[in-house]
Amino acid sequence: MQAFLQNIFNALQSGSFYALIALGYSMVYGILMLFNFAHGDIFMTGAYIGFFISTGLVALAATGFLPLPNWALLALTLVFAMIATSLVGMIVERVGYRPLRNAPRASAAITGLMIGIILETGNLALLGAGRKNFPTLIETTSYEVIPGVSITNTKIIIVALSIFLMVALHLFVRRTKWGMAMRAMAYDFVVVPLMGVSSTTIAALTFAIGSALAAAAGIFYGIAYPVLDPYMGITVGWKAFVAAILGGRGSIPGAALAGFLFGFIEIFVGYYLPSTFRDLITYSIILIILTFRPHGFFGEPYSARLRL
Amino acid sequence: MSVEDRTFAVKTEVKSGLIARIPLAARRVPLLGWLLGILLAAIVERLVGYPLARLLGMSNFPPLFGVTIIFSQPPLIPSVLVYNLLLYVIPVAVVAWLSAPVVNRLVAWLYSYPLWFSGLVHLALIYADLSLWASINDYRVLVVRLTLVAVLVTLSLNVVNGYMGEFSCSHPGFMALGAYGASVLTVLFFTPNNVFGATLLPAALAPFIFPLTLIAGGLLASFGALFIAIPSFRTRGDYLAIISLAFMFIVKSLIENIQIIGGARGFMGMPNLATLPVVFLWTIIGLLVINNFVRSTLGKALNAVRDDEIAANAMTIHTRRTKMVAFLFSAFWAGVAGGLLAHVISYVNPGSFGILKLSEVLAMVYLGGLNSIVGSIVGAVGLNFLMEALRPLDIYKWIVIPTLLILLMIFRPTGLIAFTEFKIEEILKPKALPRDEVEHAAAAD
Numbered sequence: 103m104q105a106f107l108q109n110i111f112n113a114l115q116s117g118s119f120y121a122l123i124a125l126g127y128s129m130v131y132g133i134l135m136l137f138n139f140a141h142g143d144i145f146m147t148g149a150y151i152g153f154f155i156s157t158g159l160v161a162l163a164a165t166g167f168l169p170l171p172n173w174a175l176l177a178l179t180l181v182f183a184m185i186a187t188s189l190v191g192m193i194v195e196r197v198g199y200r201p202l203r204n205a206p207r208a209s210a211a212i213t214g215l216m217i218g219i220i221l222e223t224g225n226l227a228l229l230g231a232g233r234k235n236f237p238t239l240i241e242t243t244s245y246e247v248i249p250g251v252s253i254t255n256t257k258i259i260i261v262a263l264s265i266f267l268m269v270a271l272h273l274f275v276r277r278t279k280w281g282m283a284m285r286a287m288a289y290d291f292v293v294v295p296l297m298g299v300s301s302t303t304i305a306a307l308t309f310a311i312g313s314a315l316a317a318a319a320g321i322f323y324g325i326a327y328p329v330l331d332p333y334m335g336i337t338v339g340w341k342a343f344v345a346a347i348l349g350g351r352g353s354i355p356g357a358a359l360a361g362f363l364f365g366f367i368e369i370f371v372g373y374y375l376p377s378t379f380r381d382l383i384t385y386s387i388i389l390i391i392l393t394f395r396p397h398g399f400f401g402e403p404y405s406a407r408l409r410l
Numbered sequence: 411m412s413v414e415d416r417t418f419a420v421k422t423e424v425k426s427g428l429i430a431r432i433p434l435a436a437r438r439v440p441l442l443g444w445l446l447g448i449l450l451a452a453i454v455e456r457l458v459g460y461p462l463a464r465l466l467g468m469s470n471f472p473p474l475f476g477v478t479i480i481f482s483q484p485p486l487i488p489s490v491l492v493y494n495l496l497l498y499v500i501p502v503a504v505v506a507w508l509s510a511p512v513v514n515r516l517v518a519w520l521y522s523y524p525l526w527f528s529g530l531v532h533l534a535l536i537y538a539d540l541s542l543w544a545s546i547n548d549y550r551v552l553v554v555r556l557t558l559v560a561v562l563v564t565l566s567l568n569v570v571n572g573y574m575g576e577f578s579c580s581h582p583g584f585m586a587l588g589a590y591g592a593s594v595l596t597v598l599f600f601t602p603n604n605v606f607g608a609t610l611l612p613a614a615l616a617p618f619i620f621p622l623t624l625i626a627g628g629l630l631a632s633f634g635a636l637f638i639a640i641p642s643f644r645t646r647g648d649y650l651a652i653i654s655l656a657f658m659f660i661v662k663s664l665i666e667n668i669q670i671i672g673g674a675r676g677f678m679g680m681p682n683l684a685t686l687p688v689v690f691l692w693t694i695i696g697l698l699v700i701n702n703f704v705r706s707t708l709g710k711a712l713n714a715v716r717d718d719e720i721a722a723n724a725m726t727i728h729t730r731r732t733k734m735v736a737f738l739f740s741a742f743w744a745g746v747a748g749g750l751l752a753h754v755i756s757y758v759n760p761g762s763f764g765i766l767k768l769s770e771v772l773a774m775v776y777l778g779g780l781n782s783i784v785g786s787i788v789g790a791v792g793l794n795f796l797m798e799a800l801r802p803l804d805i806y807k808w809i810v811i812p813t814l815l816i817l818l819m820i821f822r823p824t825g826l827i828a829f830t831e832f833k834i835e836e837i838l839k840p841k842a843l844p845r846d847e848v849e850h851a852a853a854a855d
Contacts, residue, residue: 137648198816205823208577212776213819215769216812223808336765340655347652378674382663385656389637392653396645 104250109369115257115326117365118264122319123342124349124357124364125271126312132288132352133308136207139214140194141316142339143221147190148317149330150225152183153234156321160237176239180263183321184314191313192306199309200302218335225332233331236324260322267318268358271311275354284308288352341368344388350401360399439506440841442520443513445535447502452542455497459546466493473549477799510841518840528838537690544686551686552754553798558693559751560790564774565700565783566743571772572780572828573704574736575716576646580638580654581744581771583661584631586763588745589752591627593680594671596620596753601679605670613681620683624692624749631745632738634661639737643730646719658768665760676759684753692750696743701783701832703739712736713781773815779825783832789825 123145130138138144156179162168163175170178198213240259244252275281286294287304295301323338324330345364349356364384371383392398459471466489472479475498476490520528544550563585570578597603599611599619611619634657641653666674703709711732714722723729752758770793778789796814800807818825 131648201820202823205819206780208571208776208780209819209823211577212772213816215772216815216819219766219769219812220809223805223812227805227809340659340765344652344656347649351648378667379663381659382667385659385663389653389656389660392649392656393641393644396641396649396653398649 104248105373107248107251109373110366111251111253111257113366113369114261114362115365116369117362118261119319119323119326119338119361120342120345120364121358121361122264122267122315122322123339124346124361125268125354126316127343127346128349128352128354128357129284129308129312131346132354133284133291133305134199134203135291136199136210137214137343138194138199138309138312139211139343140198140217140221141312142343143218143335144187144191144194144313145316145320145323145339145342146225146330146332146335147221147320148183148187148313149236149320149324149334150229150234151186151190152179152317152321152324153236153330155179155182155186156237156239156324160239172239172241179239180318180321183317187317187320188310188314191309191316194313195306195309200305222332222335229332231332233329236328236330238328239325256325260326263318264322267315271315272354274311280304280307341384344385348388348391348398350398353398353400356398356400435507435510438514438841439510440514440517440839441532441837442517442535443506443509444502445532445539446509446513447505448539449535449542450505451498451501452539454501456542456546459497462497463493466490468493471546473547474553474795474798477795478801480799482802514840517838521838521840525835525838529834532838533694537687540690541686553794555684555686555689555754556751557791557794558689559747559754560774560794561787562693562696562747562750563744563771564778564786564790565697566740566747567771567775568778568780568782568786569700569704569712569736569740569743571775572782572786573709573712573716574733576642577648577651578638578654578737578740579651579768579772580635580657580741582763582767583654583658584634584741584744585748585751585767586661586665586758586760587631587634587741588624588627588748589758589763590665590671590677590748591630591745592623592749593627593677593752593758595623595626596681596683597677597679599623600681603679616681616683617688620688620753621692624746627749628742628745631741631748635737635741638741639734642733642737658763662760662763672759674760676757676761678757680753680756682753682756684750689750689754692746696746697783697787698834700743701834704783705831708732708735773811776825777815777818779828779830782825782827782830784830785825785827788827792826 123141126141126144127137130136130141156175159168159170159175159178163170194217198217199210202210202213240256242254242256244254246252275284283294283299283304284307286297286299287301291301323334341364342361345360346357347360348364349358349360367387368380368384372380375383455471463469463471466486468479468486468489472490472493475494476487479486479490517528520531540554544554563581566584567578567581570576594606596616596619598606600609600613600616602608637657638650638654642650645653665671671677704712711722711727714725714727715729715732719729722732748763774789774793775786776789777793778787779785793811796811797807800810803810
């Protein structure tokens with residue numbers, strides 16, 4: 103029972119990474135009807151950008167030039183990294199997706215995959231194959247909630263900030279004019295541009311927001327497991343991708359929920375079975391769910407209208 | 411080609427200038443002429459290649475037409491060009507041009523027999539070219555074998571992604587199943603191994619049992635394809651792409667967890683059975699079978715399912731059976747290719763059948779072009795040569811190749827040669843005959 107409760111906290115933490123990344127996949131799908139296969143590597147890029155910014159800020163703080171407490175450094179890191187990564191996302195959209203707006207959708211999938219490889223290899227070529235250690239921004243302290251079950255402050259911060267970001271996204275999409283434009287575009291991307299909404303801007307905005315969330319996930323990942331490597335986009339990103347599908351393509355709450363569900367499945371499989379079986383069981387569960395409910399939890403069922 | 415076309419080709423040739431005559435003259439050369447030219451080039455290279463290469467300042471033969479030299483030793487580019495011109499371009503062009511009238515007659519004679527006879531002659535000549543050219547050093551043989559395997563994989567993926575219009579991501583998984591299926595059997599039978607014990611069969615039987623193990627690997631892959639084919643009844647497009655992706659991860663993870671076949675460390679000890687003739691033969695068989703499949707009624711049904719499933723259903727196409735057959739068929743050949751690959755490099759590990767393999771295979775299909783047999787060959791050969799050419803760039807190779815592919819997708823989204831039909835009769839036909847024979851042939855038509 104204690105182990106079970108303990109694992110719930112772990113699952114919430116890893117679920118929040120998946121949920122944040124899955125949101126990016128799902129939003130892009132909603133607008134452009136295609137998967138941004140480079141998103142996992144944008145997550146990796148975000149984590150590395152966060153690493154550089156936080157290392158720089160910590161060094162500045164150490165010299166006394168920037169006398170700020172650690173939580174402020176974390177906030178600054180988050181803000182700067184999210185802005186920088188959203189620029190990366192917009193560049194990816196400009197280079198890899200905008201020229202292919204009218205091309206067969208499989209071509210855009212290929213460019214996405216290729217951009218992902220470029221980001222990975224570029225990272226490997228620039229920074230070498232070594233792993234980077236994320237600087238400690240928050241000293242980990244453990245609280246014992248009930249006897250035998252402890253929770254660290256980093257977990258609380260990560261989960262709380264992730265949920266905050268998801269709520270912020272939800273409010274942005276539901277309550278602002280830009281959000282309304284995005285929803286309209288997802289509803290009909292042929293007619294809505296005729297109403298004066300620029301499809302180009304909305305697509306770029308969607309990529310920017312998705313990438314910013316991925317950057318946040320990258321920084322949280324860096325805080326939780328303080329090692330980064332160039333292939334983290336493959337190991338974590340592709341699982342988030344599957345989570346996005348599981349939630350139903352284009353569905354924001356679906357992606358968030360499925361992200362957490364994925365975290366739960368993975369942590370509990372990893373706990374009760376040998377850890378090498380984790381991917382096997384997780385993907386098998388996904389395969390079974392998708393076989394019986396191919397459109398995910400919140401997606402529209404397949405109709406002949408949708409094509410690939 | 412009608413009679414008018416043929417005579418027209420002959421007439422215009424007389425009128426045009428020298429430069430414009432080259433493509434016209436090239437059009438008159440049948441495939442057999444080119445093959446004879448290549449044969450001569452390969453023989454010439456064998457005789458004088460090494461001294462010529464030394465004379466031009468190179469330490470050895472330029473392995474793949476010098477593409478590997480472009481980046482490793484740029485100052486040698488002019489000598490590579492001279493080498494290619496002297497040993498490949500000129501012999502091929504001269505033989506093709508001079509022999510065209512005679513060879514055209516020969517081809518016409520061959521063509522008057524059943525098609526398989528002419529095809530067999532061409533195949534024998536292609537194999538002679540390939541083995542003469544390649545066997546000059548081991549590197550060439552290896553590249554040719556890997557390229558042929560890649561052609562087979564690309565063809566099999568094109569059946570699902572091109573002809574049926576799905577976006578299947580499961581081919582690395584099928585290849586892994588085929589590779590492990592065939593490898594386990596050959597190791598069990600022919601390699602003393604501390605897990606599977608002593609050899610069960612004498613080594614002399616190996617070349618005869620090997621095709622059976624490949625087929626077994628292919629059937630295993632087909633069995634795996636059931637897990638994709640059955641969900642494909644209910645869904646298409648993106649969701650099927652994810653199901654196939656999940657399948658790929660499951661296969662990889664499953665193999666990593668089976669310790670008896672090496673788990674994540676990989677599996678080795680395969681006897682060297684996938685020699686050049688074996689790989690060549692399997693690739694040709696695969697090519698012919700896949701080509702016949704996509705040109706059959708069932709193949710046309712694939713296109714119908716791709717374009718509009720409901721309309722296809724209304725036109726009495728059994729869509730479920732079509733999808734099932736296409737997936738199992740495609741997976742079978744991917745499995746065979748995986749088995750060949752495992753025996754070419756004598757080592758498999760589950761890590762090599764992951765996302766990177768998927769990107770590579772998809773890139774070959776989409777580079778060459780969807781719905782096209784020729785496109786698949788061009789894509790597989792092109793990408794393999796590109797990868798060999800860029801090998802000296804080391805890790806930057808994986809920046810250059812994706813960039814090139816992105817540019818290709820932007821400027822030619824359907825790939826180089828998409829939506830063409832591969833008609834063997836057309837290829838084996840004699841090209842423009844002298845005028846009197848055209849009329850003679852017309853009378854025979």
